[in-house]
């Protein structure tokens with residue numbers, strides 16, 4: 001893991017972009033990330049986004065659900081040079097990130113202000129992505145419903161979690177079955193001494209058309 005990460009970080013151009021992005025986030029006029037200190041933001045946002053991810057996890061195009069200030073989506077597309085489709089339900093966040101990506105010359109990104117439950121009505125998004133990622137959006141059963149319908153069979157869903165992931169997984173067994181995913185791997189890593197877990201699911205079969213359900217239902221009534 002260390003060697004792999006080291007060689008990835010060797011590109012100065014990438015690192016300059018990452019640093020600029022972090023600087024802009026912590027100085028943004030709207031509260032996007034909750035950090036003001038560069039070092040903290042660099043670790044808790046950038047390092048957390050990329051450290052446990054392998055290029056083969058994501059494929060060529062991924063969806064980031066609830067991207068907020070572009071986390072982890074923008075860092076992943078810089079790191080791996082792949083295409084990211086980033087969505088959030090708060091339009092001012094999406095507008096800000098869109099503008100910032102344009103200013104930094106990032107072209108491998110698309111942003112849309114939409115709730116994940118409604119993305120399916122906005123075009124051909126069902127089972128379109130090689131992978132989906134999500135960080136700090138909701139509990140596992142809920143987030144699986146918001147991501148899995150948009151991932152191709154054979155693709156992956158990657159969720160960034162803290163130590164509470166185990167209980168959430170236990171409550172998500174039926175959701176996994178219903179949505180056509182299975183738990184593939186859990187990667188443990190550490191950011192500034194804090195335990196973190198990348199919980200990875202593989203999509204095994206098509207997700208029934210009724211998912212995701214209407215706005216708010218995946219959160220209020222997770223699949224049990």
Ligand SMILES: C[S@@+](CC[C@H](N)C(=O)[O-])C[C@H]1O[C@@H](n2cnc3c(N)ncnc32)[C@H](O)[C@@H]1O
Nearest residue numbers: 066067068071088089090114115116135136137
């Ligand atoms: C705590 S923030 C996390 C932002 C970012 N992923 C991060 O790790 O910094 C959660 C974000 O998810 C978005 N969100 C919550 N539910 C959503 C949904 N159903 N569809 C799209 N975005 C959603 C919120 O608007 C918010 O920006």
